Amino acid sequence: MESPPDSPVAQSAQMHPERAYLSGQPKSLEGIAIRSFCLGIALASSVVAVLLTLILTSSPLWRLPFFIGALSTFHFLEFWTTAKYNTPVATIGSFLLTANWPAYAIAHSAALLECLVTGVLFPNRSWAPFYSGHIILLLGFILVFVGQFVRSAAMVQAGQSFNHTIQHRKKDTHVLVTTGLYSFLRHPAYFGFFYWGVGTQMVLGNPICFVAYTIVLWQFFSKRVKHEEALLVRFFGDDYVQYKKRVGTLMPFVGN
Known part of the structure; x- marks a missing residue:
């Protein structure tokens, strides 16, 4: 939540603009560097672990480091796209490493354990029906890569109109984006994350977490889209109403 322009916090930020970048602050350069370094190490280690497991063994447990690599890539891109295309709001929180804590960590731990x-x-x-394990794996890969691409591309296209937190006040830079991915997906960033999450569980071969992720993600985005679209109608009026009628979410029963 933003501080009022005449609040002590806002006045302090204006007097000492460099303070936000110091250690322990929201835009701490030290914090950003450490998180980027750790995510890079995690991704590199995951790639090596996947390759070694596939080359040296017949174990299906290469899926575990793949998931960690997918998570590392996701969290890095969340920050990078925000930092490059919506620079004013980029903070340590833009990595989303502690978003919805601890439920988020519990969900991923459960997925790793089940795998x-x-x-x-x-x-x-x-257990896969009709020996469809390889088909499920392939579909999972497709959903992970397409989901990641769509989410990151949507953040790039939206620019300063995209924010990780729902905005309750319309900013001067906030515009209704209806081109590119937004011309056929009403919430492409949510679409991308929904199918990315479901796809990871298909790659892991997790029947229980696949169902759980699908239900939890559906509930989350159903509520979020409903809340966000009420605000977007207030921001853009009939322009958004007509856009909503014209473009769907392509997520089952979300935003209909």
């Missing part, structure tokens, strides 16, 4: 147990007990994913 580990499933990999040990059912290494060939024999």
Whole structure:
């Protein structure tokens, strides 16, 4: 939430603009550097672990480092796209590493644990109906990569009109974007994250977490889209109403 222009916090920021970049502050350069370094290490280690597991063993547990690599890429791109295309609001929080804590961490820990147990007990994913394990894996890869691309591209196209937190006041830089991905997806960033999340569980081969992720993500975006669109109608009036009628979300029963 932004501070009023005459608040002590806002006045202090105007008098000492460099303070926000010091250690422990929202835009701490030290904090940003450490997080970027750790995400880079996690991604590089994941790539090496996936390759070594595939080359040296027949274990299906290469899926574990793949998931960690996908998470590392996602969180880095969340910050990078914000920093480059919506620079004024870029903070340490833009990495989304602690978003919806601790539920977010619990969900990913559960996914890793299920993949580990499933990999040990059912290494060939024999539970998959009609021996469809390879098809599920391929679809999962497609959803992960398409979901990540769509989300990052949507943030780039929206620029300063995109924010990780719902905005309750219309800014001067806030415009209604209806071109590019937004011409056929009403909330492409949400679309991307929804299918990215579902896709990761298909790659991991997690039947339980696949269902859980689908339900939780659907509930989250159903509520968020409803709340956000009420504000967008207030911001843009009939322009958004007509846009909403014209363009869907392509997420099942979300924003209909």
